[in-house]
Every structure is written in C-alpha cells, then in structure tokens.
Amino acid sequence: MPATPKPFEIIEDGTLTSVAGIRATGLHCGVKRKRHDLALIYSAVPTVAAAAFTTNKVNGPSILVCKENLKTPDVRAIIVVSGNANTCTGKTGLENAREKVSLTAQNLGLKSDEVLVSSTGIIGRPLPMDQVRKGIGRAAKVILRWTEETSLDPSEHGHLAARAILTTDAYPKEIAVRVKLGRKTVTLAGICKGAGMIAPNMATMLCYMATDAAIAPRLLQPLLKDAVERSFNSISVDGDTSTSDTAVLLSNGLAGNAAMDAEGKDYARFRDALHFVTRFLAQQVVRDGEGATRLMEICVRGAASDVEAKRVGMTVASSLLWKCAVFGGDPNWGRIAAAVGRAPARVKQERLVVKIGNQTVFADDSPTDYNLKQAESHMQEQKIHVTIELGLGNGEWTVWGSDLSYDYVKLNAEYHT
C-alpha cells in the first residue's frame, strides 16, 4: 500500500508571521524589568475571528473588552501586555484596557472594535500606562513599516511576539504548518504561553492563532471551540484556572483557497491540522508547567459519553497522588483506580481496565500479573501513557498532565506577596 500523503507539514522555524498577511512583533516597554513585555499582532487584510475565554467567574477587564469587540467578528489587531494581568484592579483596570485598545486602533488606523486585548502577570496592581502607551506606539511603527523596511525579518519579529507574551514560561511556544487544500497551500500558525501559575502572577494561558485559509465564517467559532476543548481544556498542570485564559483564531483568506464548507474534505484536513496545532501547543504548556519533569498522556475509552471520558481523564490527570507517583516514577495503578472512582462519571469497578504503557496492570477488580520492571521503566520516560477502559460505551477522550514535583511547591510557596 502506498503511504498516505501527510495531511500537513510543519514549517521549519515557523511562527505567526509565516501566515500570509500576518504581522507581529514584541518589545520591552517597561512593565517587566528586563524581558519583553508587549506584543502586537496584526492582519494586513480583514479577518474573521473566533475566540474562547476562561470560564472563571472572576476575570479581568481584557476578557470583557474582547467580548464586546467580538460582537462584530472582524479583528485586525491584538495587543498583549505581559508582566501585569490588569485583573482585580477595579474601574481603572477597565479604563486601561479600553485605552490600550483605542490607542492601538489609532496607531494602526483601525476602529477600536477591530482590536482585541490581553494582559497577563501580576494581579491587583495598576498597569504602568505611560510605558504601555510608548510601547504601543513603538510596536505599531514596526507593523506599519513592515513592507518598507527591507531589513525586517518577518519570522524574527514573529518570534519576538512569541517571547513577549511569556511570563514564567521557560521557553516560547510557537508552531506553523502548511496544509494542501486542493491545489492551494494554506498556512496555519500559533503562539502560546503557559498556564504555570506562579506567585503572585495568575499565569494565564494565552494562545493566538492565524491562518490565511478561507473558511465559511459560521464554521470558525465551533471549529475553534472544539479544538480548544480537545487541547487547552484537556490539560492539567495544577487544576487551577486562570482569570484571563484566552485563545483566538484569525482567518484572513489570503491563501485563495475555495472557502471551506462543513462537509468537504478540505474542512476535515484543515480541522486535523488545527487540532495538531492546538494539541502541540497544549502539550508544550504542560511540559513547561511549573516544576514539571514528565508529561503524561491519558486515553480514556469505553465511557458512557465523551464528556464522561473527559471527566475521568481530567480527574486522573489532576490527582495529586497520581501526579506525585508520576514524579516518583512509580506505576501506582491503585491511585489511578481511586481517581477514576471519584470522577463525576459512570464507572463500574468490575469492568475497569487500567494500562500503563502497553501493559494491562488492573482488570477484573484485581491486579494483573504484569511485569513490574517494565512498568517502572515506562514510568521513567519523558512521556508516559495511561489507558483507562471503562467498558460502558463509546465515549473517548485524551488528556495531558504534568507530574507534581518539589519544584512546583518551591515555586509556589517561596514567593512572598
């Protein structure tokens, strides 16, 4: 049988600016002491935008302003400040969020409702707006001179944006892929920062994606929602939820493909590429979680529904006892079974099967005669695999989690407000 053609291809050194018409840059304006702290993302042509936000009922004014501006889905720019979450800052916080938006719009010749805004970092402190204002002006200049500046390297500036949105992340998270749709090649890219949550920062998960693919506008939001559900909403570093989590996908159609419709082959290919991108970035977030030394992938099968499969997976991925076992490299399946049993999902103990790596360790309400050494050796790998079969239905879900190490406690206990 001939090899099936790769559905998509990873672009070497790819980032947001690998997408036609997408410009981005990052710089240091003075919110942080030294590191880059302001990113500006821009599309040279109109886009259709989709977005997903934190479900936390305590949230920052950026979320409110984004939701207002998304009432019309044309988004041309996103202004991101890192180092200060602009959350729990009362009326001033809302005013500052609006001013960042209007100033960005003004500098780029856009309308305010074409601009989104994010802020991540320390909470409860007012933004240093003087520095932010200057930073917006400088970033806008780079964006406006994009085609004139012959010395400007688009991917270098894309990488600057990816760095400027970080807070406690150890490294930037970015990826770009090419997908063949008919005779056209479209590009899809994303940058992301982690949800490590370090004191006193409420380290937000932020993800900005863009594509030059044309797609029926009504499809974009459900497509993003599903992709986020299966990636960023399926990971657990510590179970805490930030007040400002945001994921945005802009589509500007510059690739010239026939606009995708729900039923076509193109749509399926593009969806697979999007899931690859969001899952790649989500796993990067877990790997870079505070104190994380190991990534676990938990596949739940045979649940009564997908929703219940996800609940079981997330309960196991968030179990402190199991996370400690993963840190210690211990194939302690009893902790998996106990976490499965307390998940808000239908579970029948006598049908439960647990696998670590490719070995079944628990079935028929009893431990199997598994090879302990082999299980222990699997637990030493960088990515460990757990399979949970519930034997009740066709519900399936995959989640990713980090382990729980001394460093997590250290990072989160030693800071003083």
Place this chain on the structure above:
Amino acid sequence: MPATPKPFEIIEDGTLTSVAGIRATGLHCGVKRKRHDLALIYSAVPTVAAAAFTTNKVNGPSILVCKENLKTPDVRAIIVVSGNANTCTGKTGLENAREKVSLTAQNLGLKSDEVLVSSTGIIGRPLPMDQVRKGIGRAAKVILRWTEETSLDPSEHGHLAARAILTTDAYPKEIAVRVKLGRKTVTLAGICKGAGMIAPNMATMLCYMATDAAIAPRLLQPLLKDAVERSFNSISVDGDTSTSDTAVLLSNGLAGNAAMDAEGKDYARFRDALHFVTRFLAQQVVRDGEGATRLMEICVRGAASDVEAKRVGMTVASSLLWKCAVFGGDPNWGRIAAAVGRAPARVKQERLVVKIGNQTVFADDSPTDYNLKQAESHMQEQKIHVTIELGLGNGEWTVWGSDLSYDYVKLNAEYHT
C-alpha cells in the same frame, strides 16, 4: 450576665470505652510488621447504628458487607484491620471480608449481620488471613473477659483500639465528651484515622463513634449524615477520595436518658456535641495530613445556598496554588479570588470580599489598603482563618484544609510499588 453553662465537657483521657457498655481493644496480629493492626469494638447491649461511606465508585468489599449488614440497624461489633485495604482483590477480597465478619460474630456469640468490617492500608494484595483469624480470636477474648479481668483498664484498651486503626497517621485521634441531658449525663466518644493517603496505601478515613445516649432511631442516620457532611466531608488534604472511607455511630441507650426526639432541647445539645466531636476529629485528620504544617479554616458566607458555600470553600481549600501559599506563609489573596471564581457556584466578582485573619484584603474588585505585615504574621500561625463573603444570599459553610509542602510530594513520590 451569668456565663451560659457549657453545653458539654471534654473527658480527660477519654476514648470509645468512656461510653457505658462500649468495649474496645487493639493488638498486633501480623498484617503490619510491628505496629498494632487489628481493632475490635463491641457494645455489651444492642445498639442502633448509623453509618456513612465513601462516595468513590471504586470501593472495597468491606463497604459492600457493611451495607448488607446495616439493612438491620442492630450493630454489636466492628472488626477493623489496618495495613491492608482488602481492596481491588476480586472475589477473594469479598470472601475474606465475609469471613472476618462471621469469625468475629462466632467468637463473640453474635449474628453475622450484627458485625461491621473495615480494612485500610495497601491495596491489591490479599489479606494474610491466618494472622487475621488468630488476631480476631485474641481480641474477642479480651472483649469477653472485660468484666472478669480485674486488671483490665478500659481506657487503656480504648487507646489500643485507637492506635490499631492507624496507618500513616503520626498520632491517634480520639475524644470523649459528656453532655447533660435533663438530669442524666450521657457520653459520646469517637476514634478516627486520617486520610493522608500514602503510597501505595489508599489511606482511608475511618471513624468509629459510640454513645450511651438514647435517641429515636429514625433520627440517628440523618444526624450522623449532617455531622459528617459538616466535618469529614468538609476537609481537604489533597482532594483525593479513598475507596473505603467509613464513619459509624452506635447508640446503646445505657445512659437512661429519655430518648431524644427531633424537637427537644436535648436533641439540640446532643447534636452540638456530636458536631464538636466530628469537627474535632476532622481537624485532627487535617493537622495530621501528609506533610501538613498548618491548618486553614475557611468560612464562606453570603452564598446563594449552603451547598454553594461549601463548594466555594472546598475549591479554595483544595487549590494547589493557595495550599502552596499557605505553606509559604504568603497572604496571596489573588489565588483565593481565582479559586472562588472557578468554583461550581454563583459568584459576582464585584460583590466578593476576602478576609485573611481579621483584615479585609480584597473588596470592590480591588485590593484594599491592608496591613501586609499583619497579614503575613497571621499566615505564620498554626491555624489560619480565611473569610469569603459572596454577598448573594444566606448560604454559609466552614471547611478546613492543610497546606501543601515538600513533604507531601516526598511522601507520595518516593515510595515505589
């Protein structure tokens, strides 16, 4: 104003055997290497029993056997083995649980359905039944010779039972109180073991209480249920739920009080005493939680309902970020606010008020001008107090939690299965 008379009095050196007609002992039979591992509790006269069990859908055969035997509420004895959970052990596990019950009944001249059974410790390994059988015989002899043996010190044997149910606990947890009901004095006592959950033990929360007070049988189960809900079900060490959690209350009526009815003063006094006992034991469990260095008490007020108040409290008490802050002695209220916001309850950010100790640190969606040094000094105390006011209704609840320390990770990561 004259001081109101104390509703109840703590009995010095009190334990289960402080209750009229209650006998108990503990010994080493060989499940553990050295420490006591078998406890037997007995009432010399018939009782009415109430019980509450784990909600974990994966659970041990002891839970099943207890539920069967509680179909008639007359319980005369409880046999407890520590060091082996007899969970995830298939059919053999169920047979062994039944044999422990029938052997205990036989030795004490009871019917099998008058005996309850618990097992806690390592999971997935068969019980060493030879040792357990001998242990039951020896314990039953102590119980039967209770009144003949002039050298027997009842409270010493009560303490032995309290020790014999422990697994990873650092110390036994026991208390007895006297309550004046009319002209009679009744006694209520309990022993308990912690929910530290150490590898590979699924360290169960077990609590056995007894009283010589007479109470209308139909009141006992709801009374226990409510008390457990407000104590053992309102604590968080690590958020994991054991597969064998059990709380039992036996009432034998030997105090000769007029049987309490729902509306009387006596009932209210007894209920208060029971809540004191269960909360005392629950807080002992938290204090003795794995790696715990500090106890937090979280009072939630103004919730839309009691249930929602509890959800908010438990979400905060279980937040890893906040637990780490408590360990570090850091009054990081942002982590409290973020946890409140993700709790499954109605929350309005602008109405939220957070207090640490007696200082308001967050209100009107902004940090207050609080005294940081005072807040930090409160965070250094052995028991810290957090108050969360939601401003939505009359729902209230109090929960208790431990901090998260290096030692928790160490204890749970360094063991190898």
